[in-house]
Amino acid sequence: MKPTALALATLALATACGSTHERSDAHDVRTDPSSTTATPEPAWQARDVRVAFSRGGKFLVRWRSTTGEIPKNKHFELDVWLFRVEEDGAFTPLPGATLVVAGWMPDHGHGMVRRPGATEEEPGHYRVAGMLLHMAGSWKVFFDVIDDGYSERTEFDLEL
Numbered sequence: 001m002k003p004t005a006l007a008l009a010t011l012a013l014a015t016a017c018g019s020t021h022e023r024s025d026a027h028d029v030r031t032d033p034s035s036t037t038a039t040p041e042p043a044w045q046a047r048d049v050r051v052a053f054s055r056g057g058k059f060l061v062r063w064r065s066t067t068g069e070i071p072k073n074k075h076f077e078l079d080v081w082l083f084r085v086e087e088d089g090a091f092t093p094l095p096g097a098t099l100v101v102a103g104w105m106p107d108h109g110h111g112m113v114r115r116p117g118a119t120e121e122e123p124g125h126y127r128v129a130g131m132l133l134h135m136a137g138s139w140k141v142f143f144d145v146i147d148d149g150y151s152e153r154t155e156f157d158l159e160l
């Protein structure tokens with residue numbers, strides 16, 4: 001099934017429902033006898049995946065720490081899923097892009113002390129190694145996606 005903007009909207013809605021929704025989901029999984037044979041959800045639909053559109057709306061970025069945790073002053077890695085937003089609002093996985101991830105502390109005027117590197121694991125799924133947020137505080141994490149000579153930035157706020 002091709003992911004669509006509608007699916008994203010549904011996911012956003014589900015996320016907005018908060019903890020009550022989460023508990024009822026967990027209950028369904030335990031009591032539904034067919035759940036053991038069901039196809040697992042794609043990893044990019046996991047609950048702790050952060051989602052945002054790039055500034056110009058051309059790309060959709062989803063990411064999570066590979067361990068689910070963002071440690072302070074310890075190396076970690078990211079799973080990143082990049083999508084191209086089509087004219088009709090549908091989005092499709094974006095293979096072959098250049099991805100540059102960087103952290104910035106606006107309150108302190110400095111960035112990261114390491115330069116992370118991204119590799120494509122499978123079409124549209126990228127692994128970013130060498131993440132290191134070396135101090136507590138407010139971070140911005142920038143995902144610069146470059147596709148066929150065109151670049152847009154996606155930005156996330158992170159409290160550490």
Ligand SMILES: [Cu+2]
Nearest residue numbers: 105108135137
């Ligand atoms: Cu700082």
